Amino acid sequence: MSLPARTLIHLIEGLIDHRPARSLRNVLVRANPNPTINPDISKCINEQLCTGLVGLFLQDRGWKPIQRPPHAKPTRLWEAYPEFELVFSEHSQRLLVDVIAQPILAADAQLSPLPPKTIGDEVVLFLTARLFVQAKLGEAIQHHNCFATSDLCRLAFPQYLPPQTSDWSLWGSPSGLCVIDALQPVLTTHLLRAEHQKIATTSDAIMTAIGTAQSQAAADFLSFVDRSNRRDLARCYLQTLDDLTQTFGRSDDWIRNLQPLESVADRARSAVAAGAILSTAETLTRWFNEARSVHFLDDDYNTNQILLSSWDGWLLDVCEAASERLRGLDPLHVASSH
Numbered sequence: 001m002s003l004p005a006r007t008l009i010h011l012i013e014g015l016i017d018h019r020p021a022r023s024l025r026n027v028l029v030r031a032n033p034n035p036t037i038n039p040d041i042s043k044c045i046n047e048q049l050c051t052g053l054v055g056l057f058l059q060d061r062g063w064k065p066i067q068r069p070p071h072a073k074p075t076r077l078w079e080a081y082p083e084f085e086l087v088f089s090e091h092s093q094r095l096l097v098d099v100i101a102q103p104i105l106a107a108d109a110q111l112s113p114l115p116p117k118t119i120g121d122e123v124v125l126f127l128t129a130r131l132f133v134q135a136k137l138g139e140a141i142q143h144h145n146c147f148a149t150s151d152l153c154r155l156a157f158p159q160y161l162p163p164q165t166s167d168w169s170l171w172g173s174p175s176g177l178c179v180i181d182a183l184q185p186v187l188t189t190h191l192l193r194a195e196h197q198k199i200a201t202t203s204d205a206i207m208t209a210i211g212t213a214q215s216q217a218a219a220d221f222l223s224f225v226d227r228s229n230r231r232d233l234a235r236c237y238l239q240t241l242d243d244l245t246q247t248f249g250r251s252d253d254w255i256r257n258l259q260p261l262e263s264v265a266d267r268a269r270s271a272v273a274a275g276a277i278l279s280t281a282e283t284l285t286r287w288f289n290e291a292r293s294v295h296f297l298d299d300d301y302n303t304n305q306i307l308l309s310s311w312d313g314w315l316l317d318v319c320e321a322a323s324e325r326l327r328g329l330d331p332l333h334v335a336s337s338h
Contacts, residue, residue, distance in 0.1 A: 004035035007100050009048060015127040016052030017059075021134030027100060028135055034101040037093055045096070046088055053086060053123060057182035067310060068181065069232060069303040081178035086120040095121075095146070099128060104140040111144045119175045126152040130190070133157065152183075155221050156190035158213035159197045166217065168224035180225075180233050187236040192243055195277050199248070202259050204270050211273020218280050229300065231287050232307055237280045238315060244277065245321035251328025254278075268331035275329040281322035288315050 007027060013019035035041065057077060065074035078084070094112040102109045116122045129147050132140045141160035147153045151166040170176060180187075198210040218237065225233045248254065254274040261267045288311055291304035 002035065004033040004100075005041050005044075007032050008035050008041070008045065008096060011096055011100055011131075012045065012048045012052060014131050015124070016049075016056045018052065021131050022136075024131070025135045025137065028132070028137055028140075029103050029105060031102050032100045035097060037097065042093060045093055049088055049092070049120070049124065050086055053120075057179070060185045062182050067232075067306045069230060069306050072302055072306075077178065077182055080181070081174050083174040084178045085175055086123070087118045088120040088124065089117040090114065091116050091121045092124040095124060095128060104132070104137065105143065109143070111146050113146065115149060116170075119170065119173065119179060122150060122152060122170065123179055125150050126156070129153050129157055130186070133190070133193070151220075152187075154213070155217045156187055157194065158217055159194045159210045161213060162209070163213040163216040166220040166224075168220065171224065172228055177228065177230060177233070184233070184236045184239075188239045188243075191236060191240040191277065195240070195244060198274070199254055200257055202257050204258060204261055204266055207255075207258060207270050208273045211270075211276040214276035215273075215279070218276065222280065222283050226287075229303060231291075232310060234280075234284060234287075235310075237277070238284055238311065238318060240277060241281055241284075241322045242314075242318045245318060245325060248325065251325045254325070254329060271329045271331045275326045278322045278326040278329070281319035281326065284315060285319045285323075288319075 010019055011024065011027065014021055014024045037045075062077040065076055067074050068080040071080055091112060091114040094114055098111045104111075116125055125146060129141050129150070132138055138157070138160055141147045141153065141157055147157070148161050148164060151168050151171065154161050154164060154166050171180060194210065194214065198207060198214075201207050201210075222234055222237070225231055255270060258270060261270065287307070291307045294301050294304040
């Protein structure tokens with residue numbers, strides 16, 4: 001296998017956690033020989049992606065028997081989604097070639113403008129963005145327009161992308177829901193990373209930009225899982241709230257690093273942005289209470305019972321703690337207290 005082809009395989013290994021992202025940093029910031037995609041290389045790419053992504057998805061939640069609607073009994077990932085299939089179009093191959101063929105931070109660098117055609121393409125795009133973040137090259141996400149088209153990227157990387165509506169229309173299939181289910185721990189990790197980055201900023205403008213993008217992404221994602229009758233897939237937000245409320249005990253922790261703002265309007269706007277993730281507690285609490293009120297003869301009784309059994313003894317405490325922090329970030333209170 002030629003050196004360019006081996007470099008391409010190393011990149012794929014980085015996407016699926018078989019190679020540390022830091023070891024690929026030098027590859028990502030320089031121009032590398034452009035591999036020729038012949039039929040053999042194309043087949044190798046697809047095989048590496050399929051095998052590697054299945055292994056990635058089976059980590060953590062994948063192999064564990066978990067209650068997943070509409071199944072009454074706990075199921076493993078492959079049992080819950082027997083129709084799961086990943087297909088990759090020319091978009092994925094072109095994207096990967098572009099990533100290694102040019103320095104990703106160069107002013108004239110441009111990743112493939114081809115729109116993703118399949119769930120497989122979307123996963124490759126998302127994992128490429130994740131690799132950039134892991135390699136401490138997250139600014140590349142905002143440099144390349146292809147990531148702004150991704151629903152998953154807008155959800156996980158709001159610190160790099162402007163607010164934009166996500167319709168999640170591609171993700172309602174069994175394969176799409178399977179990917180979102182499998183990626184719950186990954187999504188939680190990056191929701192937390194974005195929130196910590198927002199809390200650490202001293203800039204009102206950055207706080208507002210991240211918070212606005214978080215609010216839009218959360219609203220669109222929660223609406224999607226609600227429409228899909230898969231409210232359990234909002235677990236990534238519940239886990240994020242749990243981690244945040246254990247780490248930050250006071251509302252002021254969210255805005256403590258901001259430079260003092262003279263304008264009352266600016267302080268109020270920053271408070272709203274600071275509480276963007278915390279505000280998801282309201283939706284999660286409402287869903288939990290609605291599930292409690294579903295009767296035995298209702299069509300979605302089993303689905304709601306699964307939600308209750310998964311979240312009971314956890315959700316209400318977490319959401320109350322998040323709501324308590326959010327009340328301390330009331331825009332009028334914050335605006336008048338400085």
